[in-house]
Amino acid sequence: ETQTKCGTISLFSHLHQYSRKAPLTQQLSIPSTVIHPSIVRLGLQYSQGIVVGSNARSVALLHAFKQVIRDYTTPPNEELARDLVNKLKPYISFLNQCRPLSASMGNAIKYIKKEISNIPSQFKEEEAKTKLQKCIDCYINENVVLAAKAISKYAIKKISDGDVILVYGCSSLVNHILCEAYDKSRKFRVIVVDSRPRLEGREALRRLVQRGISCTYVLISALSYILPEVSKVFLGAHALLANGYVMSRVGTSQIALVARTFNVPVLVCCETYKFCERVQTDSFVSNELDDPDDLMVTRKGKTQLENWHDVSSLGLLNLVYDVTPPDFVDLVITDLGMIPCTSVPVVLRVKNLEQ
Amino acid sequence: MPGADKETDLTERIEAFLADLKRGGSGTGPLRGSGEMARETTYLLRRITAQARWSSAGDLMEIIRNEGRRMTAAQPSETTVGNMVRRVLKIIREEYARSRGSSEETEQQESLHKLLTAGELSEENFRQHFVHLKANVIEAINELLTELDGTTDNIAMQALEHIHSNEVIMTVGRSRTVEAFLKDAARKRKFHVIVAECAPFCQGHEMATGLSKVGIETTVIADAAIFAVMSRVNKVIIGTQTVLANGGLRAVNGTHSVALAARHHSTPLIICAPMFKLSPQFPNEEDTFHKFVSPHEVLPFTAGSTLIENLFQCFILLRLFTKVSVTPEVINALSV
Numbered sequence: 291e292t293q294t295k296c297g298t299i300s301l302f303s304h305l306h307q308y309s310r311k312a313p314l315t316q317q318l319s320i321p322s323t324v325i326h327p328s329i330v331r332l333g334l335q336y337s338q339g340i341v342v343g344s345n346a347r348s349v350a351l352l353h354a355f356k357q358v359i360r361d362y363t364t365p366p367n368e369e370l371a372r373d374l375v376n377k378l379k380p381y382i383s384f385l386n387q388c389r390p391l392s393a394s395m396g397n398a399i400k401y402i403k404k405e406i407s408n409i410p411s412q413f414k415e416e417e418a419k420t421k422l423q424k425c426i427d428c429y430i431n432e433n434v435v436l437a438a439k440a441i442s443k444y445a446i447k448k449i450s451d452g453d454v455i456l457v458y459g460c461s462s463l464v465n466h467i468l469c470e471a472y473d474k475s476r477k478f479r480v481i482v483v484d485s486r487p488r489l490e491g492r493e494a495l496r497r498l499v500q501r502g503i504s505c506t507y508v509l510i511s512a513l514s515y516i517l518p519e520v521s522k523v524f525l526g527a528h529a530l531l532a533n534g535y536v537m538s539r540v541g542t543s544q545i546a547l548v549a550r551t552f553n554v555p556v557l558v559c560c561e562t563y564k565f566c567e568r569v570q571t572d573s574f575v576s577n578e579l580d581d582p583d584d585l586m587v588t589r590k591g592k593t594q595l596e597n598w599h600d601v602s603s604l605g606l607l608n609l610v611y612d613v614t615p616p617d618f619v620d621l622v623i624t625d626l627g628m629i630p631c632t633s634v635p636v637v638l639r640v641k642n643l644e645q
Numbered sequence: 646m647p648g649a650d651k652e653t654d655l656t657e658r659i660e661a662f663l664a665d666l667k668r669g670g671s672g673t674g675p676l677r678g679s680g681e682m683a684r685e686t687t688y689l690l691r692r693i694t695a696q697a698r699w700s701s702a703g704d705l706m707e708i709i710r711n712e713g714r715r716m717t718a719a720q721p722s723e724t725t726v727g728n729m730v731r732r733v734l735k736i737i738r739e740e741y742a743r744s745r746g747s748s749e750e751t752e753q754q755e756s757l758h759k760l761l762t763a764g765e766l767s768e769e770n771f772r773q774h775f776v777h778l779k780a781n782v783i784e785a786i787n788e789l790l791t792e793l794d795g796t797t798d799n800i801a802m803q804a805l806e807h808i809h810s811n812e813v814i815m816t817v818g819r820s821r822t823v824e825a826f827l828k829d830a831a832r833k834r835k836f837h838v839i840v841a842e843c844a845p846f847c848q849g850h851e852m853a854t855g856l857s858k859v860g861i862e863t864t865v866i867a868d869a870a871i872f873a874v875m876s877r878v879n880k881v882i883i884g885t886q887t888v889l890a891n892g893g894l895r896a897v898n899g900t901h902s903v904a905l906a907a908r909h910h911s912t913p914l915i916i917c918a919p920m921f922k923l924s925p926q927f928p929n930e931e932d933t934f935h936k937f938v939s940p941h942e943v944l945p946f947t948a949g950s951t952l953i954e955n956l957f958q959c960f961i962l963l964r965l966f967t968k969v970s971v972t973p974e975v976i977n978a979l980s981v
Contacts, residue, residue: 301877485869486844509844511868511899541869544902551905573873585865587847594850595865604857605864607839612873 302607305579306390328357329381333388342490344528344564345434345462348394351385352426355402359422363415370418371409378403390578393529393537393566401429433563437625438463441559442470444623445524448557453478453521456549458510459485459539460494461526463559468524469501479503481520485510485541487584487608510541517552527560527622532638533569534616534631536560540573540609546618555620558631562624565638573612582606655696659712662689666720678821679725679886683921684793686716686729691786694733694779702741702778703771706734724887724895724924732921736785744775796919797825804830807915812836812879815871815912818897819848820884822917827882828859837862839878841871843899868899875906882915887924895928 325333332354335341341350355378362377364370382399385391391399405425409418445467449455455478457464468480480503484491491507498505508516523545529537536542536558546556570576585606586595598604616631626637662685690709699705713730720726800822808814808830816823816838827838838861842849849865857863866874881903887895894900894916907914 486842486867509868511844511902513899514901514905515898539869540867540873544869544872544906547872547905547909548902572876574877585842585867587850589847594847594854598854601854601857603860603862604853605862607864607866607870607874609866609870609873612870 301574302577302579305577325381325384326354326358326361328354329384333385336385336389343460343462344392344394344526345561347392348398348563349430349434351395352398352402352430356423356426359419359426362419369411370413370415371407371411374406375403378406393568394561394564397563397566398429402426433561433625437561437563438466440625441561441623442467444628445557445559446471446474446476448522448621448623449476449478451477454481454519455479456481456483456516456520456523456545456554457494458483458491458523458525458542458545459488460490460497461559463561464524464526465494465497467559468498468503472501472503479505481506481508481516483508483510483513483516483541483545486587488539488580490539510544513545513548514552517548517554520549520552520554523549523554523556525556525558527558527564528611529564529566529568530558530560530622530631530634531570531613532565532567532635533571534634535570536614536616536619536622536631537566537570537611538614540612543573543612543614543618546614550618556618557621557623558614558619559623562626562637562641565634565641567638570613573609577612578610580608580610582608584608652696652698655692658689658692659715662686663715663719666716666723666726679723679922680793680797680821680919682723683725683729684790686726687733687786687790687793690730690733691783691790694782694786701772701774702737705782706737706771709733709737722886724926725921728921728924731925732789733786736789737782738771740778740781740785741771741773741775744778744781745773793919793921796921797822800917800919801825801829805833807882808834808836808880810834810836813839813877815839815841815875815878815881815903815907816852817841817849817881817883817900817903818843819852820917822919823882823884824852824855826917827856827861831856831859831861835862837864839864839866839874841866841868841899841903843897844868848897868902871899871903872906872909875910875912878907878910878912880913880915881907882917885916885918885922887926888916888918888922890925890927893928 332341332350335350336347341347358378358381359374362374364373378399382391385395402422402425405422409421413421441463449471453476455468457468457480471478480498482491482495482498482505484495484507486509495505495507506516525536525538525542525545527536527538531537536546538558549556568576582598583606585608586593586598595604595606598606619631622629622631622633624637629637690712693709693712694705697705697708699708709730713727713734716730717723717727804826808827812834814827814836816827818841830836838853838856840849840853840856840863842865844867853863853865883896883900883903885894885896885900889895904914906912
């Protein structure tokens with residue numbers, strides 16, 4: 291109730307208002323005793339921000355599901371295919387309440403449910419469980435590990451010697467690409483752009499500098515100063531929507547906009563398992579709200595917004611994602627190749643046909 | 646000798662002002678508003694007029710020009726200092742011309758015909774001595790000071806013409822002029838304000854607390870969310886540090902992104918700037934246009950041991966001011 295007091299936050303009142311202070315289990319409608327412990331642990335890791343990043347969250351989810359399958363026993367008079375799917379439903383709602391599911395997690399869950407339902411009824415329990423675990427391993431290997439290799443291969447073709455590459459925040463895929471390119475002796479330097487309040491760029495900075503890549507670190511407000519030096523912009527994505535919009539960390543659209551103004555090519559790197567059937571044109575209709583208290587800052591011993599809860603006309607907004615229109619993006623590098631943003635529905639159709 | 650005392654007192658004050666300028670620019674001293682800076686400069690120039698030794702207008706202009714050069718050299722980013730010096734020089738020229746008896750109108754209209762045919766104006770060397778020149782100049786400077794005091798109120802009075810009810814207005818960082826502007830409009834209208842915080846100094850937080858205290862519905866957002874939120878914004882109203890001769894702005898870091906986002910969404914962009922911020926400079930001096938301060942605010946020296954080991958490979962930039970180019974496409978209204 292306190293978060294919806296401010297008039298402007300009413301723009302986002304359809305989204306779940308966030309507060310990290312309230313103990314997690316208090317807000318949950320599902321008693322956590324029914325939930326598998328590895329799922330509870332995963333939920334806590336999500337909500338506390340210990341596991342962040344689209345790939346990391348999906349892989350952690352799949353590993354937790356593997357554990358669940360390992361510990362699962364079919365009750366008598368039940369079929370594994372149907373019962374296991376029903377068992378997973380409360381786990382998924384629990385995780386959704388800890389932190390809203392990402393598009394990649396959604397796709398992974400769809401895949402698992404399909405695999406479970408397709409288990410032939412004559413399989414014995416052990417056989418079925420081994421098959422499912424193998425499917426999960428295969429999914430992770432194909433869509434995350436091998437996809438990263440394929441994307442690096444394409445992306446490295448786009449990196450030439452003497453390039454100045456701009457990256458935003460911490461994308462595991464983009465970091466992987468840059469490290470691979472560095473290992474293949476490409477000479478380039480990186481500019482890491484970061485933004486409050488998450489300051490994820492520091493993690494990317496740490497990883498790149500450890501490899502030996504020379505980096506510059508700026509905040510997003512210095513973008514128009516630094517862009518004239520930049521030759522390419524590499525961005526990661528959280529999801530690619532069916533109308534060609536790129537959903538990514540908040541601030542990505544700003545970078546794409548200013549890069550377009552300075553005529554700097556913007557390349558988005560995204561695995562195909564993050565492609566999503568949803569359509570969105572602005573950052574309001576579906577977004578995630580993070581803890582507004584993160585926006586507070588203490589400078590010289592004074593915290594300006596300390597008592598913002600008491601002031602009824604003051605609100606803090608901490609968005610997590612935003613959508614970038616396809617006209618700002620020049621190229622999307624996926625494991626299927628380099629495609630324009632507008633080809634996403636084609637890829638989705640092809641993937642559906644394959645399945 | 647009383648004369649010498651006055652002179653040393655004057656030089657002391659000038660030195661103190663220069664030292665203040667140098668210190669204030671590093672970001673560590675108290676961040677002074679441009680209005681205050683303009684007032685301080687004008688006080689100092691008035692004191693120079695009153696206490697320095699000069700016999701003709703030419704001498705006075707020479708003295709003020711020299712002091713002005715030293716002041717702008719002390720802090721090139723404070724353009725209000727230079728602007729006020731130019732205003733005072735113009736005052737001296739006007740008062741001199743008035744004392745000489747030439748009619749004001751012919752002096753003020755510099756038509757092309759006059760430029761071609763006038764020979765005597767170019768030989769003007771301001772060497773004549775007039776008894777009442779000092780008093781006149783000081784009176785004119787006092788008028789200038791009254792004008793300076795009233796600028797914020799004059800701008801705020803126009804607020805109701807620009808803001809209608811139930812609007813969502815975006816602003817960036819902290820500007821005293823914009824704060825007064827919005828507070829004045831809030832007396833009669835109900836609207837929402839979204840403030841971008843402007844990391845790392847986060848002046849936007851102060852602005853938001855100030856606005857919410859008078860009951861304006863305010864939301865603070867991070868800089869990264871400016872484009873995301875812009876689609877719901879009706880107007881962008883910002884302040885600036887300087888308005889350049891080509892109509893561009895020299896404003897706080899991040900203003901360019903806001904301007905581009907506003908242009909993309911076809912949102913009107915309104916600048917509130919008092920007269921003393923108008924500068925005859927053009928945006929082509931790269932070294933004085935960007936002001937850098939210590940990167941400690943962006944990445945503290947103690948941020949993680951692994952970072953410190955490799956820090957020599959890293960260049961961290963923190964820029965205080967930016968410049969916004971291409972006026973007509975970006976700025977819609979200038980409220981002075």
